[in-house]
Amino acid sequence: MIVQRILKNTKWELLLYFLLTGSLTAVALYVGSIFGAVHVIDPRVWIYIIAGILVFILIIGYIAGQRIQRRLDYLHLNMLQVAKGNLAVRMPDTADQTFSGVYQEFNNMTEAVEKKMKLLQQFGEREVVEKEQAAEKAVLEERRRLARDLHDTVSQQLFAIHMAASSLPKVLEMNEAQAQTVLDQLIQMSNMAQKQMRALIAQLRPMELVGKTLAEALDQWFPDYCRQNGLRGMKDMDLQGDLSEAKEHQLFLIVQEAMANIVKHSGAKLVSLSLREGPRQVVLSISDDGQGFSNGAQKQGSYGLTTMKERAEKLGGNVEIISKPGAGTTIRVHIPKFEEE
Known part of the structure; x- marks a missing residue:
């Protein structure tokens, strides 16, 4: 052995x-x-x-x-x-004939991968932008639908409540038992209107990145989300400000997906978010002190993890998940950057 x-x-x-x-x-x-x-x-x-x-x-x-x-x-x-996504790595020239050929083949392979990843990233960004444009049209259509729903449900319920409340004093003078029936109807209609309004509000999703950079959106969203869900959050960001709109959009969605998984499944109390932009790649890291999980076992929230991987892969990146039962979880995302030609 x-x-x-x-x-x-x-x-x-x-x-x-x-x-x-x-x-x-x-x-x-x-x-x-x-x-x-x-x-x-x-x-x-x-x-x-x-x-x-x-x-x-x-x-x-x-x-x-x-x-x-x-x-x-x-x-x-x-x-x-x-x-890990650092496609700028190249092997130096060497006088050793045994390794010079291997080093050159490595450089050629890495250069080919970098070109393909750059092309893949461009396609991914284009797809994200096209989806965003389609989403804007969908938002306008959704607003029209919500306006119709408000008119057909809550607005009519409020009108009925108003009519019943207006007639209640007279009914109370004439027939107290009938007034109690009208009052019960008022309570029922108000409860129904409240439920319908909550359902419509739940369908609305704020556009956190509209008019903001990724750093500005996370500065506002991350502490608010941690506070609302009883988490202690730590944030460390070093962004140069030259990320494309598609990269910022996908990274923000990955952060949201990761935080939702932490709240639903980890039982964590502390969350640490790190986002650093280098000359050739962007690295996002989100760690928690939750219960963790075994990589070989079927995990809760696996759909969310798959979604994060798909978002990163659209930009030529990858997602690394480090977890152990009882030792928390770390999600590390690497997105390559390419020099503009």
């Missing part, structure tokens, strides 16, 4: 080859001395010769293995950076 683990590491595998080579060299010298090809006067000298050969070979093998492993580790680190 130990040998198998060693062989899985390039550095130790190379060191093992050097050690094997040194051992074969020592054996060859010893066999040569037996057949007279090598003359050693004192047999005890063989101990020092073999030990010296093995130590020398181990030192050379370790240095060679370390150099190769360092380059492989650097390549692996840059691959992880690309996987």
